[in-house]
Amino acid sequence: MIFINRSAKVVKGGRRFSFSALVVSGDKQGRVGIGLGKGGEVTDAIRKGGENAKSSLLPVSMAANTIPHEVYSEFGGAKVLLRPASPGTGLICGKTVRAVVESAGIRDVLSKSLGSKNAANVAKATLQALRRLRTREQILRGRGLEHRIQKPS
Numbered sequence: 001m002i003f004i005n006r007s008a009k010v011v012k013g014g015r016r017f018s019f020s021a022l023v024v025s026g027d028k029q030g031r032v033g034i035g036l037g038k039g040g041e042v043t044d045a046i047r048k049g050g051e052n053a054k055s056s057l058l059p060v061s062m063a064a065n066t067i068p069h070e071v072y073s074e075f076g077g078a079k080v081l082l083r084p085a086s087p088g089t090g091l092i093c094g095k096t097v098r099a100v101v102e103s104a105g106i107r108d109v110l111s112k113s114l115g116s117k118n119a120a121n122v123a124k125a126t127l128q129a130l131r132r133l134r135t136r137e138q139i140l141r142g143r144g145l146e147h148r149i150q151k152p153s
Helices: 042-055 095-104 119-131 136-142
Strands: 003-011 014-026 031-039 071-075 078-084 109-115
Touching: 003 042, 014 042, 014 095, 014 119, 031 042, 031 095, 031 119, 071 119, 078 095, 078 119, 095 109, 095 119
Parallel strands: none
Antiparallel strands: 003 014, 014 031, 071 078, 078 109
């Protein structure tokens, strides 16, 4: 769970509150998704957000416990920079980016969140950045150079 927002609707008898929850879900093995759930109760919103996140799991390219290369992404006003880190570094990132990256199963990464602090946009920018990652093998395969992939001897 990343963020819970309470909104109010003013009616004749007072205020009616509803809740929205931004939830991230992942299998910690290279698949991650985010979902937004809305409901009259916090628990309903979290449950719906979790269901939406699980139904939108997307694959992420990883190199061991980190990411294959540096990546920068923008979503709305939020800007996110992710950089690979050496083993044992851990997750050097803010709350929102950490939730998304941790759910994907990445253990070592350096990040910087720039621009907007809107949790939904930062989470979407992080997911967009993770989706743009490609391993060396995937790039060569895309270029039709599969036969040039050399295994270390």
